[in-house]
Amino acid sequence: MELNFDDVTRYGALLIEGSIFTVVVCVAAGLVGLCLAILFAEGQRRAARALRILIRAYVEFIRNTPFIVQLFFIFFGLPSAGVKIDANTAAFLALTLNVSAYFTEIVRGALETTPKGQYEAGAALGLRPRQVFFHVVLRPALAKVWPALVSQFTLVFLGSAAMSQISAEDLTFAGQFIQSRTFRAFEVYIVVTLIYAGLALAIRSLLLLSGGRLFPWLRGAR
Amino acid sequence: MRQFTDWQITTLLLDAAVWTVVLSLIAFVGGALLGLVVTVMRVSGKKPLERLSAGFIAAVQSIPLLMLIFLCFFGPAVVGVEISPWVAAATALILFAAAFLAEIWRSSIQAVPRGQWEAGKALGLRFLQVFRDIVAPQALRLAVPPTVGFSVQVVKGTALTSIIGFVELTKAGTMLNNVTFRPFFVFAVVALVYFALCYPLSYASRLLERRLASR
Structure with a gap:
């Protein structure tokens, strides 16, 4: 047995580029995914029945199919429907949809367990409904599930290695x-x-x- | 380009899905057995064993499953052993399942009050006896919902073995897409088959969790 890392270190620049791509695309997908998740989670509580069912189906479908199949569906499927899309964009899109579904579940759970009194307290302070939602309900809800969101994001980050298979230029792609x-x-x-x-x-x-x-306000509490 | 009817594509994919199921079962059963050993080591109270198992869990959980598959596939070649995609895939998935199941089971065991261990020991029972007869049955109740939930991750994880050339549902999908050029249809069917396999497991897990919570 003989291991030789010289050949690998010669390509160090490629590995760095790949790492940067992986991190950037995951963080971007995480941010957009979180915004979508907030929208979907609140939609699932308040939107019309048909829309609620649609969101529910979306979340369940994403969560119960492999990420790599979602990638293939988007990367090979969209062009056949006339939408031109390059590998990197397709990877970002698939990653965003994937992470949004998992985040929706987490955020919805947090919103559901928010006591009714919190809404009422916000209203009693004279805040408008939107202010109540963002400052009195959403922020504490996100604080409550922050560790869960971070764990889920880490899983998605590791799972992102699959995007190399549509030749998105990530770390695994550099490795290959x-x-x-x-x-x-x-x-x-x-x-x-x-x-x-x-x-x-x-x-x-x-x-x-x-x-x-x-x-x-969480500092020192943990 | 060859012409396939929708029905032919679907039956070919269903044939390949059998391998997804077989690999999932092997990974889950093998992972459960190895996971049990890791769990027992993790709660044994013996420092070296605890460190070893904690290290194993942390290592597997902090790397991509795809890399685990690659390492299992390319690793043996370094020492001159040829390994088939099938064996590499099963090995990687067993390690993956073992680490996650051990972590789930450890937290279930730690949720059982400490006094139960002490009571067992006070009765003069040995570690494995206390574990098997007193703690494990109580922990089992807590462990079932997340264990069933994790099985979904195993089924989805098998999709990555297509990358090293193991022909299961996803690989069959890419192969059929290459000859038919009908990505929407092919990957929609592939996704639906995965959904049909995974959703009942997700649903059962949620149901069990709710039942546990309402007790």
């Missing part, structure tokens, strides 16, 4: 490219795996830490 040039499959994937683990740890800690900034 280097492997095809050097035939050092094991060494390449060991390095890529370690980068993923490091990034996941960093993102997780950073997000948990930023929870304290976003929701300052």
Whole structure:
């Protein structure tokens, strides 16, 4: 047995580019996904019945099918319907839809357990319904489920490796490219795996830490 | 380009789905057995065993499943062992399931009051006896809903084994798409089959959880 990492380190720049792409696309998908999730979660509580059922079906369908199939459906399916889409955009789109469904479940749970008195207290302070929702209901609700959102995001981040399969230029894609040039499959994937683990740890800690900034009243409570 | 009827495509995909089911079952059963060992080590109270199992769980949970599959597939080649996609896929998924199940079961066990362990020990029972006869039955009740819920992740995880060339539902989908050029239809059927496999499990998990909560 002989491991040789020289070939891998020669392609270090590619791995860095791939890592940046993975992080950027995941964070962007996470942000857009969270906005969608808030919309869907609130929609599921208040919208017309037909729309509620539609959101429910969307969430269940995404959660009960593999991410890679969603990727293929979007990347191969949309062009056949006349919509031109490149691999990177398709990956971002699929990732956003995927994360939005998981986040919807989490946010909905948080909104559902918000006591009615909280809405009433907001109204009693003379706040308009929108202000009540954003400041009195949503923010504490997100604070409550922040750790769950962070865990889910970490899972989605690790799952994002599948986007290499539609040739989106992520970290795994970089790994596969280097492997095809050097035939050092094991060494390449060991390095890529370690980068993923490091990034996941960093993102997780950073997000948990930023929870304290976003929701300052939680500081010291935990 | 070959012509396939909708029905032919669907039956071909259903044939391939059998392998998705077989691989899921192997991964889940194998993962449960290994996961049980890891769980027992994790709560054994012996520091080296606890560290080893905690390290295993943390390692698997912090890397992409796809990388685990790649490492299981390409790793043995380094020491000169050829391994089939089938064995690599099963090995990776078993490790994956074992780590997540062990973590689920550890938290269920820790939810059982400490006094139960102490009472068992006071009766002169040994560690494995206390675990098997006193703690595990109580923890089991808590563990069932999330365990069933996790099985969905196993089924979905098998889709990634298509990447190393194991022919299951997703691989059959990409192959059929390549010859028919009908991505919408093919991947819609693929997705529906996964949904048909996973949704009952998700639903059962939620039902069990609600039943547990209402007790």
